[in-house]
Amino acid sequence: MKTKTLRNLVLSALAAGAIAWGLPAEAAVQVNPIPGLRQDFIMGADVSMLPAMEAVGAKFSDTDGTRMDELQIMKNHGVNWIRVRLWNNPKDGPGGGGDVDEARALALTKRAHALVVMVLLFFHYRVFWAEPGQQHTPMAWANDDEDQLVQDVYDFTKKVFTDFQQAGEQPEMVQIGNELKSGMLWPIGRLPSDDNGAAFSRLMNAGLTAVRDCDPERKTPLMIHLPDGTDNDLYRRFFDMLTENGVTDYDIIGLSYYPFWHGAFSKFQENVDDISARYDKDIVVAETAFGWTTEDFDGASNHFDGAKARKAGVLPTVQGQATGLRTVMECLSKIPGGRGLGSFYWEPDWYAVPGAGWKNGEGNNWENLAMFDEHGKALDSWDVYKDVADQSLPTIAPTVTSIEPVKLAGGTGVPVQLPQTVYVTFSDDHTEDLAVTWEQDAPAFDAAGSYTVHGTVAGIPETVDASITIAQGANLLQNGDFDTMTMEGWTIDGDKGAVDLKSGKGDALGAGALHYWLGTPFHFTVYQTVTGLPDGRYTAEVSTQGKGDAVSYRLVVTSGDVEKSADIKDTGWNVWSTTRVKDIEVRGGTATVAIDLTGKADDWGSIDNVKFYRQD
Structure with missing residues (x-):
């Protein structure tokens, strides 16, 4: 543009x-130092994919082209922590995504400790990815009742932690569960629940207690981790519930914060400032990432695209990647009382390598968020880890x-x-x-x-x-084609989490479209009111594509106390159709154009090119 x-x-x-x-002549990216940054600030990276990538031939080189071990590259640039996930017998799952069992996690920990890099070990308690939409109980525990499941969590956590201790590789931090917004070990530990999270809280306490029993000197701090790092209501509800249920023996609140999903840095700052004080806990960003390009290198649809780049607050460039990560660090450094301990970049190593997909037989939807290029060469954005702490560098006002x-x-x-x-x-x-x-x-x-x-x-x-x-x-509607990659002009009521912006062939007619999906039943209304209209007849229309399984899906126009509507019917992905409401009589200068949808679980589709125009 x-x-x-x-x-x-x-x-x-x-x-x-x-x-x-x-920029200074010697600097490939410009990174200002962060005043007053604590000396032990966590400069971390989650590298759980690394063993699986190396197994299929992935090679890494530093920014100057020198081939070397990826952990050594990170160490050279100032990384002092890694984060390692642990699945419960991943052989029972579909495979892929790193397949990090205890043996792989321990081996990766040994490699990090040999480089004097500290380790955060986090338990998924699943055979595969554990995240808000999938927190199912592993097969080995699937038939256990609540009491036995509590014991399962305790025994598994204690065994793993003890094994690490006996190997001389006790992790420096442990995270119990992953992105626990919807609980864990479904259905018993699912949230929300009729028991105000009592069963879930027992499971959490089992994991926390197992580590404490192995570590009476409390050398290893404990983290509880949620997604959606700008959602203060979520964090307050969740941690208030834990407090009410007696779950207080943890040290750190971990957050996933991806600005291209979760929104503005200012909202993130407000959230971490509030929860650190409210619960008297330290704060760590357990996951963050920024795109260095919108290009796709393996044909698998990427999480980060043009629509997400607009929302990220930084451009999809190597400089933008460095600036974004620095901004996260700066937010943490500003938390009152020095309670911002640091951050972990999620899978900066995961460039596109055949055979190292998110699932067996699938590709990599993360490679343009990595900190290596498509050939495994380190990007200059790695300099952010050293530069933010180097107070001798000049501060250059953007x-x-x-x-x-x-x-x-x-x-x-x-x-x-x-x-x-x-x-x-x-x-x-x-x-x-x-x-x-x-x-x-x-x-x-x-x-x-x-x-x-x-x-x-x-x-x-x-x-x-x-x-x-x-x-x-x-067209009298503002941003009716959503090509600005924003919701400017539009209001959403109902399940806002079901609605997002998306770009790409089939999902949008132009540069962007309004996209919807949710794993549970949902309802939303997206609408825009136009004022100052001359009296007369008008037409509204909308183009849509999608699954076609909605309970109710309508284009609705209201002017005064008169409403006209038409049902929207979709028939599949990338099969676009246009729905119109004609002969709308506008009196009084105002009309509201709305798309109202009640969907079943896993319904999906796109809304684009919403128009409202005068017929006469």
Whole structure:
């Protein structure tokens, strides 16, 4: 997309004596040191895929091209911790995803300790991935009642921890369970529950107690880990429940925080500041990652794409990857009382290697979030681990490099809703949506043609122009094609977690679309209200594709006390159809266009090109 370079701003900053935004000649990426960063800050990486990758021939080289062990590369760049997952007899599962059993976890721990790198060992208590959508009980325990399952957790945890101790490889931290938002060991430990999490809390206490019994000197701190690092309501509900059920003997709250899924750094900061004080616990980001490209190297659909890049707050570049990780570290360093211990980057090693997929026979949907390129060469973003702690480095203030142009369309006589923010890119490849003040608020134009409205961006001494095309029959909805990769203009009621933005062939007609899916039954309404409409007849339409299994799925238009609707019927992936509601009588200047969906578990589909236009 065309951008406007702010040359005058940069020249003004230089004239005023400000530091230039250019990078030092010897630096491939620019990373400012973090003032007051604790000396023992965890510079961590989850490398649980490494043994499986090496088994199928993965090779690694440092940034200068020198081939060497991946753990040594990380150590060279300042990594001082690794995170190692442990599955319960993965041979009972579908295979893939690292297949990290106790033997592999112990061997990886030995390699780390030999390099004086500390280890966080975390128990999945599953034969395969444990995450909010899948926390099933392993086959070996599937028929056990609650009391026996509590004993199973205790015995398994104690055995593994004791084995590590006897091998002289006691881990420096242990995490009980993984991303426990929906509990663990379903159905007995599922959340939410009618017993306010009592059974789940017993399972948690069993794991915590097993480690404490093996480690009476409490050398190994214990972590409890949740996903969705910006969701303060989730963290309060979950940890309040544990406290009520007597689960208090843990040391660290761990979070998964992926800005491209979970949202703004400011919301993350608010959450960690609150929960560290509320529960008197230290904080560790157990998982985070940032994309260095949107390219796909193995044909498997990647988690991180163009739509996610927009939400991440940093560009999908090597510099953006470094800036994103540094920002997470800075947030942790700001937690009052020094309670932010550090962070782990999730699977920075997992570049696309045939045979090392997330599941046997499947590819890798993570390679553009790794910190190695498609050939296994370390990216320059690894420098962030050393540079954030090097107070001798200069601090270079980022400056604005571009403002995304504003291009809008509207109809004659109808006020045009101008955006409240504009998308601004900075020299360190971080991005911000900054407030803009327009010289005209919701302008209306009586004749077809092209118009320009000027605006001023908050904190930036530069104007931005909105280019507006007015035509008969123009779409009166803002962001109806979702190509901005944002929800600007739209409101969602109901199960917001079922709705996301997605790009890619088949899932969107253009650059983006509204996508829905949830593993449980769900309902949502997404809508937009248009004001200042001349009286008359209007048409609404929407293009959709999807599973076609919804309980109820409608395009609904309301004006005053009159409602008109049409059922939406889908027939499969990438089979797009358009649903219309015609002859909508608008009186009083206001109309609301809504898509209302009640779905079954695992229903999915896309909503795109929502339009509302005047017929006469």
